[in-house]
Amino acid sequence: MATNSTQPVFIAFQDNNDTRPIIDAIMADNPNAKLNEMPALVKIDCPGRLVVKRETISEHAGRDFDLREIYINLISLAGEVDESEDEFVLEWKSR
Amino acid sequence: MTVEIRTTGVKPIRNTFEHLAKRFGDKNATRYQEIAYDIQPLVNFHYKPLWDPTRDLYDVRRTAVVMKDWYALKDPRQYYYGAYTITRAKQQDALDRQLEFVEKRELLRVLPAAARQQLVKTLVPLRHYEFGANMNNSHMAGYGFGTIYTQAAMMNCMDRLGMAQHLSRIGLLTDGNTGESLTEGKRQWMEEAAWQGVRREVEHLFVTRDWFELHVAQNLVADSLVYPLFYQHFDAAFAAQNGSALSSLTDYLMRWYDETSRWVDAIVKTAAAESPENAKLISEWTVKWRDIWVAALEPAAAAALGDKAADVLAAVVAAFNTKAGKLGLKL
């Protein structure tokens, strides 16, 4: 479901080999996302809504990816979470 | 790495924290010691708990047991969080293969209807017993005294949720993931006469506030009766009729029980050895709760084991009495 909100959500990962395909997938799936790199971490900001898709990560990683694996390297997030096997969504519902 | 050669020759100025050096001397401490000892605040509490204004946040007065040093209550497994989770992850990995084996071949679904029903009405209600044990151990971990005890109780609390979920999975293996077995198990738990004694006593434990008494009643007494009764004796009787598919899944519960008993027993043994007063008090609790639980389990045992129930229960109780004696309790 689309949201009208443009309030920023974000997700942050450790900057390591395991997170490259996750970050690449998120950047591919979210055209409005902005990448902010800090020492040892990568923060991805996006207005309103950000989606993490299992399928895209699997493509980038070249293997079947279990979406719950993102928790191993996840540092933080902002926004309301909705999680299923295929998608991990962060969004704000109000403007 | 940019470490210079000369820094590798640098000798430490101390080998451990002061509170550990006081207990064990100034030598390298184990990771278990580093978290288990002296971490819980002891003095200079700021406010009176709104929920218990006559006592401090952490207070020895929440049990009638008295210890000079609560950190005597060592966990023989020496679990700290990492050792605990990594051990459980390995065990779960092995269990997952068993579950997969049983699921792929539908070993529980192909059992005759009567056997499946027997399994569901005997084992699935115990998921609620485990969930009760989960809440009781949360009480012990939340209101107990001394990190060395409370952290082990916390792990036990999570273990019990794991056991409840494992029993739920056994149910789902009999019903093809429809959840019918869970509904039936709950109906048994809530309504069937066989389970009402057990449920009554689990609820009785919910209003037992002395955390050490709860440790005795739940972890020592009730578990020492329930686990052998169902996962050993009922399992053996069921296997004699239906093959060992179920045993491959109850084996996990018994292994967990054997491992956990080392902790449960050590706590009781150490506290009882502390003073004649403790020994007397803990013995009284043990007798009181043993008698309560044996009576509560009689109908459940009868439903599970038929005319063999009385003998089996007597054997389980005898084994318990022997164990309690070895822990320094007078029954």
Place this chain on the structure above:
Amino acid sequence: MAADGNTKPPKKLSLKENYAMLTRGLDWEPTYEKKEDIFQKIDFEGIKIHDWDKWEDPFRLTMDAYWKYQGEKERKLYAIIDAFQQGNGQFNVTDARYVQALKVFLNGIVELEYASHRGFCMLGREFPGAGPRIAAQMQSIDELRHATTQIHAISQYNKYFEGMENFPYQFDRVWYLSIPKSFFEDACTSGPFEFIVAISFAFEYVLTNLAFMPWMSGAAFNGDMSTVSFGFSAQSDEARHMTLGIEVIKFLLEQDPANVALVQKWIDKWFWRGYRLLALLATMMDYILPKRVMSWGEAWTIYYEENGGALFADLARYGIKPPKYADVTIKEKGRVSHEMWSVFYANRNALGFGIWLPSEEEMDWFSEKYPDTFDKYYRPRYEYWRQLEAEGKPFTCKVLPQLCQTCQWPCLYTEADDATEFVHRESDYKGEIFHFCSDGCKDIFDDEPEKFVHAWMPVNQIYQGNCFLPGVDPTAPDFNPMAEALKFMGLKPGVDGGLFKEHLDAKRWEQWTSRPANIHEGAYTDSVRSTETPTPRAKP
């Protein structure tokens, strides 16, 4: 394949269904004992819950998955900690000042993780719904994990540096550690709903990003792979906890409109209390990290004003407003770390870590990051203090500071609209006067005076003679109350605190590593090899 009437293939369960099957329905309506006897602590706060089943579990973790993923994280983390210890990684950090921050961390924060573990554990017993109880239990054991891994990660430093060896003892006694101690004890002694709003929402959801993201990134930037590894590994749990924080708020607000006012009151209280607690981190970020990632002011802008702003915009639909005095925090963001560092400098002999004045280079960084405040208020002060140090008579505070009855910081904050005027508020309760550092803290006291009069106030305790070790004779001619109070607190006078350039850590660091103990000052001792080309010493 299955026997009689059981022939459909097993249903494939989604994550949500699997979680629901394994978890939901585990609890039951008790009939042998009264519900109010089982759950005794759930009613006294006035929160109304009509249907616990409306609770949506924010993270649907079953224990098998929990063990699997947490076990994996632990394996990774301890591999790094082992490598760090074997490789003497403690000498790879930027300089020995960085280690002073770890003392604040170990001595002040480990025990907060522990308190959080115990607090959530009580919730894991007291909530009547299975979903919230399990969520609280999972958070509880996670917090135990954090206390554990922090001690393990920092343990190696304790073997080579002063001031960490006595952390549990100090936490119960040291004057500035009563700030974090009273914070969490306030939460744990509250009712379960206030606790979860305080910790899950106000503290973790709204405030901890600010602490952990830039601070941990800063640890990495300064070469501390041990700390950054536990920090990030802990944060991956926090991400789950934050989801719990927002779920709790929504659940409470949706259950009954009467809950809104209570929740708002707790958000106001705990936002302010959390903000005051984080002043410790403001000084760590701005002053103690030798190489900095971002300033406290920048972090506040990003993580509170922008991300917090989005959150409160979202909650507006429930009638929730941004926290009271949020405007004050924004006005203070250019001042808070400088005011606190000044307090630490002035009271440095009563601290558990070494203190220094910022170098020219660091002051230039402050001027750039804090253009409206630094040159105007703080640079002249530091330059004056530097001059006093050069003259051999460094400025010291001789009297014990007045502490705020609520947050327990010294009352040395300035007025929101006037950085030259100290705030001083007071309340009269039953004929006794209580002092506060701010309107936020005064409001909190005024709402619950009966609770806050019981605070263990270190300075008051010292004056009352309660802070001396047994056997100390206050009538002896050579009795030194300050030195005796420090010993009581577990601080070693002349070792733990004081000027960093005279600190044992600094001397040993230069002797052991041949690198300057303060990269911005050049060498303090002759131990630093001449082949090193230290940054030129700042001119006074």
